[in-house]
Amino acid sequence: MMSLLRSRRMMILLVAVVTVGLVASGAVGLFNAFFAQSDQQQEGEAPVPAPEMAALGEAPDATEYADLGQQCERGECYRVVAITAEEADSGEEAVETVYRHLIDDGWGRILPEGADSPDDVPLSQTYLTNGSVLVQGSTSPYTPGSTAGLVIAHAQDPLS
Incomplete structure (x- = not known):
């Protein structure tokens, strides 16, 4: 061996x-x-959770918010909210009621691309922001019995 x-x-x-x-x-x-x-x-690289409902503050009079939960796509999360407005005749009127309420609370309006003046675009077709949260309204109801809907997400730099 x-x-x-x-x-x-x-x-x-x-x-x-x-x-x-x-x-x-x-x-x-x-x-x-x-x-x-x-x-x-x-x-x-887990996505940042969507803003909480508290970001919207209290709902306007005769209006209720219903949290439909957080959804995430392509690394971005957002919260879906149903609006039930007793006195609104349409989804557009419900979104405008909520928008006016948020604007009174200090939120700012973001016009869609190509719009020069706020007078050129219906209020319900714009976005609102408080600097950290972005709100987009939908004139279509998100649930049976609701009037319209909102999507809330974190505001981001347009270049990111």
Whole structure:
């Protein structure tokens, strides 16, 4: 047995086996580290939760908000809110009532692209923001019995 270990062929074979083993275990470690890092990056990019209903404040008189929950798409989360307005004849009137209420509370109006003046666009077809939250109204009801709807999300820099 000792003579086998002293032979040149056996030494070369042993060195080759050890070298292949080291390279294989290094490759496995490298792959594991790479996939663990990419999993952490994906987990680290979890979307920021949508703003809470409290961002809207109290509903206007004769109007109620119903939180329909948070939804997330493409890494962005938003909250869907149903509006039930007893005195509104249409979804547009309900959205405008809520918008006027928010504007009275200090929210600002954002015009759609291409609009030059607030007079050119119906109030219900604009967005509102308080600087950190963005509100978009929908004249279509989100649930049976509701009058209209809102989507609230975090306001972002248009370039981001």
